[in-house]
Amino acid sequence: MPMGEDIHLTPPRAGTARGGLAAPDLAPSEMGSAETDQAWIAVIQKMDEAYAELVSQQVELEAKNAALEEAQGFIAGLLGAMTDVLVACDLSGRVEQVNLAAERAFGQRAEALVGRPLAELIHGASPTSAADVLDTMASRARIADREFSLATPEGPLPVAVNGALRFDPRGRAVGIVLVGRPIGELKQAYSDLASAHEHLKRTQQQLVHAEKMASLGRLVAGVAHELNNPISFVYGNAHALKRYVDRLMRYLDAVPAEGAAATAARAELRVDRALADIPSALAGMLEGAERVRDIVADLRRFSSDQRGAREPFDLAAVVRSAVDWVAKSQMPDLEVQVALPDDFETIGHPGHIHQVVMNLVQNAVDAMEGQSAPRLDISGSRTADRLVQEVRDSGTGIPTEVVDRVFDPFFTTKPVGKGTGLGLSICYRIVAEHEGRLTVENAAGGGAVATLALPAAGGRP
Template sequence: MSDSNGDRPPRPSPLDDPQRRRLLGEEARLEGVEEETWIDVIQKMDEVYSQLLRDEVALEEKNAQLEQSQQFIFSLLSAMSDVLVACDHRGAIEETNAALRELVGRGEAELRGTSVYALLADEAAAGRLRAIVEQRGASRAGEAVEIELLDAQGRAVPVDLNCTPRVDGNGRRVGTVFVGRPMAEIKRAYRELREAHEALKRTQQQLLHSEKLASLGRLVAGVAHELNNPISFVLGNVHALQRYGQRLGQYLEAVHAHEDEATLAALRRSLRIDHVLADLPSLIDGMLEGAQRTADIVQGLKRFSAVDREEHAEVELNAVIERAIHWVCKGTAQGFRVHWTPGAPCTVSGSAGQLMQVVMNLVQNAHDAAVRPQGAEEPALCIESEADAGRVRVRFRDNGPGIPEGLLSRVFDPFFTTKPVGKGTGLGLSISYGIVERHGGRLTAGNAPQGGALFTLELPLARQAGPVG
């Protein structure tokens, strides 16, 4: 069958045959019929013949289009990665695609007419599928069911099937179409993704812990310097108390030996017992003060090292800023000039340890950014605060080169740092940003008009503070 009428020579019309016309003329004369009548009949036959030719050409074109449609549908079925099974109302397989045949390891001829239930791994799955195939009045939207098919090796493969009823031209249900995707690869990929996510979470926790230890290291350097004063004071008083104890012991030995009054009076003057007794209260008070000072410092250190367990409380922000400046400047940023004049008492709601970490990070970053070559202007930081409309804003402006415009949008990104390798993790500002957000505030970065980087910490005052995570 040709594809078009132009592929073959035209067939001759009955009127183009002279011999046929002569015979017809003779027959007409024999029977007494006019020749014109026969010519009309032959013309009608020619018209019918021409129409038959046109119908034949149209039929050939329709056949070619049908073949192209079949090839298109076949290519779609072959290209599908999802498995496809079409069965009749009894569950007999009428059509499958290459993905299904490859999964079960059977050919098209072998599967055609086979019960769809024979592909299933167990009777429970067959029961669920049979209920879908045999039900009447199913929704055109279909329904989803997860079953297990037997693959070519006889192993059960989970498949997520979408079951849709198939109807004829009269709307009568004649079968069911199953389209599904084997879930083994997806489940394995999901399991690997979950394992990778857990590993990433562990790595993130380790990095956060490393950054916390780095902040704690800067804190300890300042704390060690600060602890030196009260400990030295207590140590000096202890040595004095030890000498006083020796004198008092010597005097008490004389008393217990029942020495005479004159000897005891002379010994009392030589050992300066009266001075010892007068000095003891101040020595004890000094040691108590030094011990209490040490205990306060250690308690503050414990609060900072356990910021994640810190409970919601009211915090005097000025005290936090002053303590953070003190510890950073006493530790890793010695010689760093910080201009800070505390304003009116300012109470916010949140975690003192977490806010201490934020301020220490900002002060330390300002020091690192403002460090100049030897002989240049000394690095310095100016801290200003103001409170209005239920919020407090603290500005940290250093005298460094500022932040390049192209990097302003990345300042708070995790792991982003301009410091040399080994000098920073790139997590300090990112962690600080998250802490401030959990306190209902904002942390922004920019450049001051007079030069240098400008970080602004904004927090709600205690009476309007949001929940702290």
């Protein structure tokens, strides 16, 4: 009650008093002035006590209200500072509250999101759907690191979601709280890591292959060196023997047979027939020695130091050598047609290109395995600065769905144990290092065709 203000009280009726104070059951005329004053003083005291209690309760209420506002501000600050998306739903799956991160993710204010079904906020291709969330609530379970895709204006946003049921003060489930952490950058980092790992594996395989090829080159070089000496000996002696036989045959023709015994001995020993067969036998010997000599030359070319400077070489000779090494030895009934220009020189490492052509021929032979009339056509053409060579087979061709993957490392259509999937990948890299181009596609008339394009010797690289 304000100080200095006059107090006007109306005398209470008999038996009652204001403020619930019981007054003496006496008529006013029977009460003395002292008793009346005492009663009113008691009433005033009770009113002061009630007012003081109201003031105390008001102060306490204001303190609690301030604490509540502070707590709400703290919670709002926490929700606003969260980088994870928070969505609170009721038991029917309708959104009841979102945080600032959710507003930024969905590109809408909280007022536009509240009340919407959760299904509208989840992308159709999400691994976890709104129905899964409702089933989780029905089973009283938790959601732990489940992948969701949120429907945002920029497209699907992958998030890892954790969720738990929300309960009221009486312990009844009233909804669920979902907290999602964007994992787009994490998935990108994982993809980059996986790509780097695959690149590392390819590099390792290439290093292993390079080491194998280097070891094979050293072995081939040793074998070629060891074969070269005896072949040179046989080749030189075959030429000398041919000259000797020519002389002996002229001498025997000049010396007449003496008597019947000589004539009978000459007939019995078939000297005339032997003399007639000697030229063809020597010719066959020389041809075989020349072929062995050519093989040794090919081995030396294949095992040459491929890290040195590039040099001009005849691509046609490399192609014919590859066909002899692979096609004729593995498929004797193969019909081979080779049509290459006379001037078919390129620049590079002969051993590398020999490996490429051998691989192309080997793939063609494998594709025709089991056919009754296999055919291999090798053709070539030349422009001012480019050589183009095609290797065409009569096989079944390449499946359309994998034709774009033939140069991928470790990809192969061959049975397990027959191919590693590295051959064409390494060939593609070798041709690229030679400033060329290698393509493989299905031929119009059936089968597959591999096209190798290389710089022409003397042309523009």
